[in-house]
Amino acid sequence: MSKPKRPFFSPINQRRLQNFKANKRGYWAFWVFVVLFMLTLFAEVIANDRPIVVSYKGEILFPIVVDYQEDKFGGFLAQTDYRTDYISDEINANGWMVWPPIRYSYGTVNSNIPHSAPTEPWWLMDAKDRCSAYPLGDSDPGCTLGNMNWLGTDDQARDxxxxxxxxxxxxxxxxxxxxxxxxxxxxxxxxxxxxxxxxxxxxxxxxxxxxxxxxxxxxxxxxxxxxxxxxxxxxxxxxxxxxxxxxxxxxxxxxxxxxxxxxxxxxxxxxxxxxxxxxxxxxxxxxxxxxxxxxxxxxxxxxxxxxxxxxxxxxxxxxxxxxxxxxxxxxxxxxxxxxxxxxxxxxxxxxxxxxxxxxxxxxxxxxxxx
The missing domain is CATH 1.10.3720.10 (MetI-like)
Incomplete structure (x- = not known):
């Protein structure tokens, strides 16, 4: 005769869980906090100045986890800057790349801002500055949302x-x-x-x-x-x-x-x-x-x-x-x-x-x- 299964939570812990859920504000605050914290744990995938995946001349690369030297893309520097016109155009001409939703890391300096830093969020800019301020190579004019500074830049032009x-x-x-x-x-x-x-x-x-x-x-x-x-x-x-x-x-x-x-x-x-x-x-x-x-x-x-x-x-x-x-x-x-x-x-x-x-x-x- 099989033994009856014990409940996962004891009766007192079940009562505590029900009391926790009964506090709706705290219960939903817990889930909002968990979601936000989990998103920040994947910050490199959400906001980064490197592509997540690159296909270059038939080879699949992962710049988000591997540092590739620039000579792999025809350059000569020790570290590849994927935001430069040369690298961006070279990769797009010989393959494709998948960028994070935000194309800036915490230390990335945007050198194409329309005026001195700090700059306002892109949706507060004049219409003529919204695209011209964020170029990313001839094949990517910069009008994508990932190139924009959603909340502006600080006094060092960082997103x-x-x-x-x-x-x-x-x-x-x-x-x-x-x-x-x-x-x-x-x-x-x-x-x-x-x-x-x-x-x-x-x-x-x-x-x-x-x-x-x-x-x-x-x-x-x-x-x-x-x-x-x-x-x-x-x-x-x-x-x-x-x-x-x-x-x-x-x-x-x-x-x-x-x-x-x-x-x-x-x-x-x-x-x-x-x-x-x-x-x-x-x-x-x-x-x-x-x-x-x-x-x-x-x-x-x-x-x-x-x-x-x-x-x-x-x-x-x-x-x-x-x-x-x-x-x-x-x-x-x-x-x-x-x-x-x-x-x-x-x-x-x-x-x-x-x-x-x-x-x-x-x-x-x-x-x-x-």
Missing amino acids: VLARIIYGSRISILFGLALTFASAIVGVLAGAVQGYFGGRTDLIMQRFIEIWSSMPVLYILLIIAAILPPGFFILLGIMLLFSWTAFVGIVRAEFLRARNFEYVRAARALGVGNITIMWRHLLPNAMVATLTFLPFILSGSITTLTSLDFLGFGLPPGSASLGELVGQAKANLQAPWLGITAFVTLGLILSLLIFIGEAVRDAFDPRKTFG
Whole structure:
């Protein structure tokens, strides 16, 4: 006689899922955020100054993943610029190429803009400038939508939309990495404090109080000014201070649950401390931790944007939302820069806050679906 199949979700997790779906704003915000994040993960296929596929003299090439020297197309440079008239006409005369929807990468400079940078979005330009501003070889006059700067260019003539796509990806990935690394360190510290209590809890709590009272932003600025800029260096610097946000809630949960009957029974049976902490106490503590994750993620993205805005974030030239905010401040005559930065950051942070509210409702035992 076959055993009955166990449901994929336990009854309590099914109730949490239903509560999450019941919060329509948070539920749809979650899917919008997932779709946008997945699109940014394929930024090279969406916005790139290299074709995705090239057919040249019967050979199929993939410039998006392979660096071909220019001599393959009759040139002499070490790196091929597919946007030049010579290369574009040569390939189109001997084959074809498939471009991404946006023919600019985050660092591509458009040297054919009709006036000095920053330039307005193409749909705000005069009709006579829309095609003449974006030539791409004699066989491609440039009137295709992929050649246009949909959101204009910044003060270095780089496509704003491409930088938004790449900048959003690195901001979200940075926020996710910082959030989960902080959660691991913070949950571990809070678990040790709450479970052992006594002198261990007292010493660690005094240390955290001193550590949390430091002026974090000033210390981040000083350290970032000394060390060379980089993704992982900046991640490590911010991790030094962000982990304390998780300690309090985990510590309180372990302090509350360490004297429950099932924990005392496990001790009496000889179960080790690590096993009790991992198997019996941590699942309860993770409920409160999960409700904090979206809010910590939004705070991490905001901190990275602030550091980039002040010039202490990612290396110069990197796709950065904070750098776009700085350009908007320095170019008040180009309002599209400020509007674009505001809408992008506002959308990302609002979606995360809505998701956080839905997760909080999902884990709230007082709320029931329906």
